[in-house]
Amino acid sequence: GAVVSQHPSWVICKSGTSVKIECRSLDFQATTMFWYRQFPKQSLMLMATSNEGSKATYEQGVEKDKFLINHASLTLSTLTVTSAHPEDSSFYICSARDRPTYEQYFGPGTRLTVT
Amino acid sequence: AQKITQTQPGMFVQEKEAVTLDCTYDTSDPSYGLFWYKQPSSGEMIFLIYQGSYDQQNATEGRYSLNFQKARKSANLVISASQLGDSAMYFCAMREDTYSGAGSYQLTFGKGTKLSVIP
Numbered sequence: 001g002a003v004v005s006q007h008p009s010w011v012i013c014k015s016g017t018s019v020k021i022e023c024r025s026l027d028f029q030a031t032t033m034f035w036y037r038q039f040p041k042q043s044l045m046l047m048a049t050s051n052e053g054s055k056a057t058y059e060q061g062v063e064k065d066k067f068l069i070n071h072a073s074l075t076l077s078t079l080t081v082t083s084a085h086p087e088d089s090s091f092y093i094c095s096a097r098d099r100p101t102y103e104q105y106f107g108p109g110t111r112l113t114v115t
Numbered sequence: 116a117q118k119i120t121q122t123q124p125g126m127f128v129q130e131k132e133a134v135t136l137d138c139t140y141d142t143s144d145p146s147y148g149l150f151w152y153k154q155p156s157s158g159e160m161i162f163l164i165y166q167g168s169y170d171q172q173n174a175t176e177g178r179y180s181l182n183f184q185k186a187r188k189s190a191n192l193v194i195s196a197s198q199l200g201d202s203a204m205y206f207c208a209m210r211e212d213t214y215s216g217a218g219s220y221q222l223t224f225g226k227g228t229k230l231s232v233i234p
Contacts, residue, residue: 097220
């Protein structure tokens with residue numbers, strides 16, 4: 001089956017610093033990748049949809065200047081949390097959509113802790 | 116309005132028994148897909164089963180089956196012969212399959228049901 005990787009799997013950073021999370025589709029091309037955020041004991045909340053070569057589409061209430069998304073190739077999308085604060089601590093999950101089938105495959109997630 | 120409703124925040128089931136996790140959905144799109152995912156404590160989203168809106172038969176995958184009642188807009192997950200490893204969060208999700216612009220083909224998730232299997 002299709003594999004999506006995320007790196008890092010967990011990260012601890014200090015308040016005010018920026019953190020970059022990578023999402024890669026390993027064996028398929030993904031024109032579209034999704035970024036989700038999940039707080040403890042809650043559901044996945046879609047943050048943004050990124051399409052290769054174009055600007056990401058952010059969901060209402062998500063600060064695009066804080067959560068920078070880049071989808072520079074058909075296999076890589078990155079989420080950068082800029083000037084992170086403790087309230088940004090969360091579990092971030094990416095998923096990639098397989099171009100021919102529209103099936104969506106999830107990465108293993110990245111646990112971010114901001115101290 | 117919520118598109119996916121999971122009314123059971125938590126469920127308990129005895130090992131080796133069957134359990135049904137409820138999911139109702141709301142859409143006016145005639146073409147859609149329904150998904151169930153399992154999320155163990157590690158956080159990864161594990162795809163379990165898929166049902167298309169035009170599928171005539173209920174989907175089955177091993178111990179998982181989807182009880183699809185289109186008129187009632189329900190897509191309940193049935194897990195047979197529960198195992199301790201089934202303890203996890205379970206999410207129902209829907210994808211509307213008619214193109215409608217930038218947000219097309221997104222998955223919409225329910226709030227989830229935490230299943231605990233008792234030995």
